[in-house]
Amino acid sequence: MEKSQEQRPNPIDWKRLLNYEIKSSWTAKKQAEFLEQVSELLLEGFTLAQALDFLETLDRKFQNIYRDMQADLSQGAYFYQVLDAINLSDKIIFQIKLVENYDDLASGLGEIADYIRRSAQNQQKIKQTLAYPLALVVLMIGLMLVLRVFLLPQLQAMLADQDLDQVTYALIHFLENLPQTLVILLALVSLLAILSYVYHRLTTPLRRAQTYVVLPFLGKYFRLYYTYYFAHEFSQLFAIGYSSQQIMTVFAEQDQVAFLSEFGTYLESNYKAGIPFVESLAKLGIFTIIFPEIVAHGELVSQLAIKMRFYSRKCLDCYYQELTRLTNQLKNIMFLAVSMVVVLVYLVLMLPMLNMLGQI
Numbered sequence: 001m002e003k004s005q006e007q008r009p010n011p012i013d014w015k016r017l018l019n020y021e022i023k024s025s026w027t028a029k030k031q032a033e034f035l036e037q038v039s040e041l042l043l044e045g046f047t048l049a050q051a052l053d054f055l056e057t058l059d060r061k062f063q064n065i066y067r068d069m070q071a072d073l074s075q076g077a078y079f080y081q082v083l084d085a086i087n088l089s090d091k092i093i094f095q096i097k098l099v100e101n102y103d104d105l106a107s108g109l110g111e112i113a114d115y116i117r118r119s120a121q122n123q124q125k126i127k128q129t130l131a132y133p134l135a136l137v138v139l140m141i142g143l144m145l146v147l148r149v150f151l152l153p154q155l156q157a158m159l160a161d162q163d164l165d166q167v168t169y170a171l172i173h174f175l176e177n178l179p180q181t182l183v184i185l186l187a188l189v190s191l192l193a194i195l196s197y198v199y200h201r202l203t204t205p206l207r208r209a210q211t212y213v214v215l216p217f218l219g220k221y222f223r224l225y226y227t228y229y230f231a232h233e234f235s236q237l238f239a240i241g242y243s244s245q246q247i248m249t250v251f252a253e254q255d256q257v258a259f260l261s262e263f264g265t266y267l268e269s270n271y272k273a274g275i276p277f278v279e280s281l282a283k284l285g286i287f288t289i290i291f292p293e294i295v296a297h298g299e300l301v302s303q304l305a306i307k308m309r310f311y312s313r314k315c316l317d318c319y320y321q322e323l324t325r326l327t328n329q330l331k332n333i334m335f336l337a338v339s340m341v342v343v344l345v346y347l348v349l350m351l352p353m354l355n356m357l358g359q360i
Helices: 012-022 028-043 049-056 060-072 090-101 105-158 167-175 178-202 205-212 219-238 246-255 258-272 277-284 291-300 304-359
Strands: none
Touching: 028 049, 028 105, 049 060, 060 246, 090 105, 090 219, 105 167, 105 178, 105 291, 105 304, 167 178, 167 304, 205 219, 219 246, 219 258, 219 304, 246 258, 258 277, 277 291, 291 304
16 A cells, blocks of 8 residues: 655745735835835936936845846836836826826826825824724723623622612613624624625626715715826826827726726717717716816816816815814714713722612
8 A cells, every 4th residue: 555645835935925025015105205216317317227227226125126127127118017016006007107108207206106105194194093092992892891701790799689770770781791792793894894895896896986975974085086086097198188088098998997997988988979078977976066067167268187187186185184084083983982981880880889878
């Protein structure tokens, strides 16, 4: 009988692991710094290859990445095609593709770097705003569980022979059912996450956008973002001389951003059906109410690129202002919840004493 060969574990792919660690170390701050440096060097007259060679000398930690970029460029690749290693999002890659294809790479990279840096700063502010309240919520849940495990049995024993008022009964009943309540909440959150994932897989980007913009409380944030994003991308192409029809084709044929691809196809089909551009925007229902009016007025006075770019920046400012306001409201709600739990803990601790005083 032949001896079965022992299966050996697969060896660790150290090269792949190292590449993953290097790629994950490209934070938003590092990405913005890199694009800004390339922009500055191009404006000073460097070629892309010369700029990357110089950055390789300055930043030895990422020498291999810069060398790979130079090798790909020397084989005829575009700059946006060699950026996979620095962990940029598809939307940023598409923006770089636009500015590169239309001979605006030097100044365009600077604007993209500013956008990445600003987005990272706003996200950091939001995280800092929510960090402390979330920590308090975790502490609150932990404190309630401690009360449930250690204090509740003693309270039940002390109050077993006494007539409980409604407040005392409600507190004890709440602590008794706390584990079940937490399990139900966790199950509901998990179910919501699963349903959201399934919905995301089964629907198209445009259909999801139409759903997101009508969500209670959150819809206006999605509406502002979609307006900003489309106006910004459209104005970039329009500013360099592309017609509305050509921009629709560019959006439809690109494969970096699924939303723009489907949106471009939607605009093209409506254009061929004789539906005006402004009417197509209004009919979709995912932009702000005044956006179609701004587009119509921009077309009328031949200032569409300027008006769309200006309005896109305004939408982005409003988006982050509203998002900051929302996080502050959530913070206040969390603080209120924590305060209520503190009062609850105080009442639970004082119940035995209050009942003893009431019997005297």
